[in-house]
Amino acid sequence: MSMETRTAHSRRFFGGRRFLLLVCFLPLVIFFTVVWVLPILYALNMSLFSNPTQEAVFVGLANYTELLSSPGFWTFLWNSVVYALSTTILSLLVGLGLALVVNQRIKGRSILRTMMIFPYLLPTLVVIFLWKFILDPNVGILNQVLVDAGLIAQPIGFFSSLKWAMAGVVVTSVWKFGSFSFFILLARLQAIDPDLYERARVEGATTWQAFRDITFPHLKGAILIILLVRGIWMFNKFDIIFLSTNGGPLKATTTLPIRVYQLAFNEVNFGAATALAGIMFFLLAVVATVYFRVFNPSEEVGA
Structure with missing residues (x-):
């Protein structure tokens, strides 16, 4: 040819x-x-109009500047960061701990693995009802146990207390979404060659050394992906906080998504609501860009 x-x-x-x-x-x-x-x-x-759904008046960036200059914005942003970071990190730790346990050859691990999917499958409304009952100051199981054990003098209103409201929604979220991290990390653990652990054991490595030198390097990519995906998801999370505390008490659990809802449907200020949603979008875009510049999850997963 x-x-x-x-x-x-x-x-x-x-x-x-x-x-x-x-x-x-x-x-x-x-x-x-x-x-x-x-x-x-x-x-x-x-977001560039004062009343975009009716007689729209172009105001440019006035909605943005008004939001950024209001003291409440930074409180809501701080609540969002605290909620997203705490739920993401705790879910990761809970999922990792349970994945390490289930990955061992122990009796009942298949039952535990099956049970872990149930919180994730339950409707959010059912989860809220369950945890409101558990944390209730009058008939809640947890308060009763803490009082009987002498750890607290009187019951705590977890969802109605300024001090404990955020902790209440965080615990509820971790219980529901911890299985997300669990199944991703368990799948990654089961892909590790058992011969690596056998050779490490022969060479006298401790359990901690085996985790540090074998387990963690193989899990690093999955952990990075969980931190990004779950962090963004929880930063935008609305339903758990809305159904459990509605952003209260006294704005203690009001996050940016809750504030967007309040601006749009309580105050009928769609211009400010869309501007706040735009700020959230730009914040997450910056975080994701920095994340991919600093880390490279795709290479870690393939390691």
């Missing part, structure tokens, strides 16, 4: 391949543009 013939065949092959990729890729571009890009642009455009 001559050089000209091979070149012609190559051009036809790659030309057909580019056409096939274009045919497959173009619908995806259109789909994500319609369901993702356009709604974001529309919401950002709404």
Whole structure:
């Protein structure tokens, strides 16, 4: 076959391949543009008006500057960060601990593995009812145990106390979403070659040394992904806090998503609500960009 013939065949092959990729890729571009890009642009455009749903008045960045200059914004941002970080880290630690236990050859591990999926499958409303009963100051099981053990003098209203309200929603969230970390980490643990642990044991490595030198390096990528995905998810979480405390008491658990709801539906200020949602979007975009600049989860997962 001559050089000209091979070149012609190559051009036809790659030309057909580019056409096939274009045919497959173009619908995806259109789909994500319609369901993702356009709604974001529309919401950002709404944030530039004082009353975008009725007689819209263009105010530019006034909604943003008003929100950023209000003292309440920083309180709500702090609540969001505290809630997202605490629930993400605690869920990771709980999931990691249980995954390490279930990964061992112990009796009943299949039952424990099956039970771990139930909190994640339960509707949020059912979870809230359950934990409101457990933490209730009058008939709650936890308060009764703490009082009987002499750890507290009187029952604590976890969801109605300024001091304990955030802890109440954090515990509820960790119980429901800890299984997310558990199953990801358990899958990664079961992919580790058992011979690595056997060789480490022969060489006299302790349990901690085996975890530090074998287990953790294999889990690092999964941990980084959990921190990013679950952190963003919990930062945007709305239903657990809304159903348990409605942002109270006295704004103690009011996060940015709760504040967006209040601005939109309680105060009927859709311009400020969309502006606050836009601020959340930009904050998370910056965090995700810095995260991928500092870490490389894809390489860690493949390690």
